[in-house]
Amino acid sequence: MDSSMISAYRALNEAQAAIARAQTLDEALQEGLKAILKNCKAESGAIWYASSMGDDGDNPSCILHPYFWIGGSDLTSCMHVPGDGSVGRVYQTQVAERYLHFAPESDPATVSDFQDIEVNSMICVPFSSMKKNLGCIQFINKEGGGFFTNEEADVCEMMAMLAAMAIEENDNLQPEWSPGNTIMRVRGVTREFKNGDVVTKVLKGVNLDVYEGEFLVLLGESGCGKSTLLNIIGGMDHPTSGSFECFGEEYSNASQQQLTEYRRDNIGFIFQSYNLMPNLNARQNLELIASLVPKPMSADEALEIVNLGERKTNYPSQMSGGQQQRVSIARALMKRPRIILADEPTAALDYTTSIEVLEVMEKIVSEGTTMIMVTHNEEICRMADRVVRMRNGRMYEVTVNRRKAHANELVW
Numbered sequence: 001m002d003s004s005m006i007s008a009y010r011a012l013n014e015a016q017a018a019i020a021r022a023q024t025l026d027e028a029l030q031e032g033l034k035a036i037l038k039n040c041k042a043e044s045g046a047i048w049y050a051s052s053m054g055d056d057g058d059n060p061s062c063i064l065h066p067y068f069w070i071g072g073s074d075l076t077s078c079m080h081v082p083g084d085g086s087v088g089r090v091y092q093t094q095v096a097e098r099y100l101h102f103a104p105e106s107d108p109a110t111v112s113d114f115q116d117i118e119v120n121s122m123i124c125v126p127f128s129s130m131k132k133n134l135g136c137i138q139f140i141n142k143e144g145g146g147f148f149t150n151e152e153a154d155v156c157e158m159m160a161m162l163a164a165m166a167i168e169e170n171d172n173l174q175p176e177w178s179p180g181n182t183i184m185r186v187r188g189v190t191r192e193f194k195n196g197d198v199v200t201k202v203l204k205g206v207n208l209d210v211y212e213g214e215f216l217v218l219l220g221e222s223g224c225g226k227s228t229l230l231n232i233i234g235g236m237d238h239p240t241s242g243s244f245e246c247f248g249e250e251y252s253n254a255s256q257q258q259l260t261e262y263r264r265d266n267i268g269f270i271f272q273s274y275n276l277m278p279n280l281n282a283r284q285n286l287e288l289i290a291s292l293v294p295k296p297m298s299a300d301e302a303l304e305i306v307n308l309g310e311r312k313t314n315y316p317s318q319m320s321g322g323q324q325q326r327v328s329i330a331r332a333l334m335k336r337p338r339i340i341l342a343d344e345p346t347a348a349l350d351y352t353t354s355i356e357v358l359e360v361m362e363k364i365v366s367e368g369t370t371m372i373m374v375t376h377n378e379e380i381c382r383m384a385d386r387v388v389r390m391r392n393g394r395m396y397e398v399t400v401n402r403r404k405a406h407a408n409e410l411v412w
């Protein structure tokens, strides 16, 4: 057997094992795609699913949305109809398309989807089993700037078929979540810190859209730049380069005054430490904020939202960690922010009090507030609409949850 056959065999084996290990359909798809990408040494890839699950490829009302993808582009709001671009054509014809040396004019739709990276090699394969035409899977760019081979394209095609067969039994692949209006647009954001002659590159080009009303969870190993990113989108720091836009305003070069107004008018912050004044009770801690914002909520109303109506006169030392964190959430709610940024809000809490806090977060999102939460806890991802994973200063994977779990279903 030549070496390409061996690696093809290994790829198939690994992806099949990943699918077999998976406990849910989402996991099967994600792990399957990851295994294929890894073995084909692809830089990016996306599973596109069809919103209408008909067997005929030419249902004109059908739309293909990205369901899970890997790489530095944010595809969330991209879509194709049958026949539109490689994604639409492959769905319609069930015939794979291979552009081992991709030329931009051969598929402008792909260029526009992956606008944050230069596409130089692309394979798009049908994602369908014996019974169903689910969508297609796209593989973009070989790691290190190389090009896919025909053997790798064959492996991708076989893998996609295996993955589709693995989900044969499940009738509903369609996510319940669909993106609202884009309220935030982060493009090519970098952040460097200079210390004497030493320059540390922390963010290396982040591209991210945030949608109105979504619950977005940001995950990644310690030091990968999550808090740095949160500081930039919260208007507490400037990017070194790149653009950051929120509600149609560009803030990457904003003055301190403009950032202060941006934060005051739009953003509520929640941190791991509660930062409550120890000599003030819950209500007084909130009233302190009320004097700083234009149309504050009443302290009593904010405390009711976080289920602390009974504890208004308790001092921080008389409350559990979870209760204190809920006071700090109520404090963030006082200014009726459109966006809440939470940096590891449950990291200092035990399981039970974490769930209390997450239940409050869930309620706030269900009432229309956009939430971006940084966490190290994989289980919390199940509550999110989208999960964005970062590594080494870049975004590398985004998942749309087909079904969100409720806070009280999480276990760790």
Ligand SMILES: Nc1ncnc2c1ncn2[C@@H]1O[C@H](COP(=O)(O)OP(=O)(O)OP(=O)(O)O)[C@@H](O)[C@H]1O
Binding pocket: 193, 194, 195, 200, 202, 220, 221, 222, 223, 224, 225, 226, 227, 228, 229
């Ligand atoms: N002001 C600064 N000066 C120099 N380096 C900084 C500064 N702020 C952050 N860094 C560095 O940037 C990197 C990313 O930090 P950041 O706080 O964003 O990581 P994180 O992903 O939030 O990690 P954690 O999960 O541990 O909170 C770290 O290596 C950190 O040391």
Ligand SMILES: [Mg+2]
Binding pocket: 226, 227, 228, 343
């Ligand atoms: Mg951090």
